[in-house]
Amino acid sequence: MTSFFGQIGRFAIHNTAGMGRTFLFLLSALAWAFRPPARFRLIVHHIRTIGVESLSVVILSGVFTGMVMGLQGYYSLRKFNAENFLGSAVALGILRELGPVLSAFMVTGRTGSAMAAELASMKVTEQIDALYSMAVNPIQYLVTPRIIAGLISMPLLTAIFDVVAIYGAYVVGVQLLGVSSGSYFSGMELSVVFKDVLSGFLKSVSFGLIITWICCYKGFNAPPMARGVGQATTESVVLCFVMILVWNYFMTSIML
Amino acid sequence: MIRVVDLQKRFGRQHVLKGVNLDIEAGKITTIIGGSGSGKTVLLKHLNALLLPDRGSVLVDDRDITRLGQTALNQVRRKFGVLFQGAALLDSMTIYDNVAFPLREIARLKETEVEKKVNEGLAQVGLAGAGYKFPAEVSGGMKKRAGLARALVVQPEIMLFDEPTTGLDPLLGKSIHQLIRQMHAAYKFTGVIVSHDIPEVFEISDRIAMLADGVIIEVGTTEEFLASENPMVRQFVHGDTEGPIAVL
Numbered sequence: 001m002t003s004f005f006g007q008i009g010r011f012a013i014h015n016t017a018g019m020g021r022t023f024l025f026l027l028s029a030l031a032w033a034f035r036p037p038a039r040f041r042l043i044v045h046h047i048r049t050i051g052v053e054s055l056s057v058v059i060l061s062g063v064f065t066g067m068v069m070g071l072q073g074y075y076s077l078r079k080f081n082a083e084n085f086l087g088s089a090v091a092l093g094i095l096r097e098l099g100p101v102l103s104a105f106m107v108t109g110r111t112g113s114a115m116a117a118e119l120a121s122m123k124v125t126e127q128i129d130a131l132y133s134m135a136v137n138p139i140q141y142l143v144t145p146r147i148i149a150g151l152i153s154m155p156l157l158t159a160i161f162d163v164v165a166i167y168g169a170y171v172v173g174v175q176l177l178g179v180s181s182g183s184y185f186s187g188m189e190l191s192v193v194f195k196d197v198l199s200g201f202l203k204s205v206s207f208g209l210i211i212t213w214i215c216c217y218k219g220f221n222a223p224p225m226a227r228g229v230g231q232a233t234t235e236s237v238v239l240c241f242v243m244i245l246v247w248n249y250f251m252t253s254i255m256l
Numbered sequence: 257m258i259r260v261v262d263l264q265k266r267f268g269r270q271h272v273l274k275g276v277n278l279d280i281e282a283g284k285i286t287t288i289i290g291g292s293g294s295g296k297t298v299l300l301k302h303l304n305a306l307l308l309p310d311r312g313s314v315l316v317d318d319r320d321i322t323r324l325g326q327t328a329l330n331q332v333r334r335k336f337g338v339l340f341q342g343a344a345l346l347d348s349m350t351i352y353d354n355v356a357f358p359l360r361e362i363a364r365l366k367e368t369e370v371e372k373k374v375n376e377g378l379a380q381v382g383l384a385g386a387g388y389k390f391p392a393e394v395s396g397g398m399k400k401r402a403g404l405a406r407a408l409v410v411q412p413e414i415m416l417f418d419e420p421t422t423g424l425d426p427l428l429g430k431s432i433h434q435l436i437r438q439m440h441a442a443y444k445f446t447g448v449i450v451s452h453d454i455p456e457v458f459e460i461s462d463r464i465a466m467l468a469d470g471v472i473i474e475v476g477t478t479e480e481f482l483a484s485e486n487p488m489v490r491q492f493v494h495g496d497t498e499g500p501i502a503v504l
Binding site: 122 | 301304306326330331333334336338340341342344345346347357358361362416
């Protein structure tokens with residue numbers, strides 16, 4: 001019995017300490033953002049890897065998400081003779097929920113996993129130790145630019161996803177199923193308010209932080225063995241997905 | 257001068273260093289030998305605070321680096337150059353950029369000066385013209401030489417070598433040893449080598465220390481070391497499978 005409670009205690013302490021380390025890692029990375037030298041080149045480089053290189057997968061997923069929403073929305077709304085509300089239904093769903101969440105999923109799969117694997121590999125091959133030994137802080141050099149790049153890239157990718165998805169739904173709803181183009185866009189104009197756009201924007205910024213933070217932390221703290229790279233990659237993707245969904249719920253409940 | 261005092265380190269239940277005491281003389285090359293898994297690399301990583309001890313201290317020029325803040329520690333680390341076991345070159349950069357890295361990041365030199373120093377450094381280690389290659393495109397020996405060039409380009413006072421010849425054939429290993437000797441003659445650094453490349457490493461060492469069971473069991477000049485009566489030292493140096501050190 002004692003050993004059972006001991007195990008529970010050890011589990012709790014281990015996980016609480018882990019959470020503490022994760023938050024300290026984030027605080028350290030954010031603090032380094034305000035200390036020289038500013039690493040603009042690295043930030044631009046990571047905006048390219050997180051933003052530009054994720055663009056194709058975000059556009060592709062945006063198009064098909066929009067098309068499915070157009071299709072499903074049309075058949076659901078038709079039951080109530082409300083096809084003309086397709087534009088507003090699609091826009092609200094995409095701007096508030098699907099745009100930020102799905103583009104965050106795409107970036108996690110496309111870039112977050114690669115980020116975790118790259119940092120884990122650097123850990124295993126002592127490259128992070130090499131940075132420490134050259135008196136270069138690896139958190140400032142490797143993590144902070146990625147977090148800043150994530151904060152900049154995610155809202156832009158989400159905006160692109162939103163636009164592409166809305167046009168994807170337009171193609172299906174208006175061009176294929178015959179909803180009036182005017183009602184599609186005017187319904188959208190009437191129902192979407194600034195708060196909806198702001199909600200999506202804030203979500204995407206916070207998801208950018210979650211993805212870069214978790215993936216960098218997992219990569220940075222990978223066990224120093226070949227298996228550690230795979231472990232860090234898997235754990236970072238799973239944890240990002242879970243955290244995005246949980247955080248999305250809280251953000252939605254706050255911003256409704 | 258580096259002084260290691262009663263250094264202890266545990267990883268979980270494994271007590272790796274059990275009270276290491278060692279003086280590393282300035283300007284000389286000290287080699288730490290010991291069996292695989294004896295804690296040589298762990299000890300080396302304590303010398304520039306890549307690892308922090310559970311107990312004990314590491315004094316570099318009489319400053320205990322285990323108790324320094326980040327800024328002060330970085331100042332001390334600038335005295336060090338490290339050649340890691342796998343060279344630890346940043347694999348997203350070319351060899352040129354790897355060697356240029358400390359000059360750009362730490363010394364903050366102008367690009368013309370960086371270019372001059374990097375080309376000199378690469379030529380010294382026999383890599384002139386190979387700077388455009390990425391670490392993944394070169395052999396293990398070239399990686400080690402590039403790592404050596406990167407470590408030496410800022411002319412450190414202290415050089416740490418973590419098994420510099422591991423994974424290399426005997427000829428390449430010998431060429432790395434010669435390179436270390438040449439660089440030592442040129443830069444007069446204090447060298448610490450972790451190796452089990454016996455007896456080759458004795459040729460480039462001024463002093464030898466042997467780590468076994470978590471403590472330094474013997475230390476002295478190469479001649480003194482070879483004449484040691486310590487049975488563990490004799491077994492290790494002569495490569496005997498029978499003796500006080502359990503092999504299997």
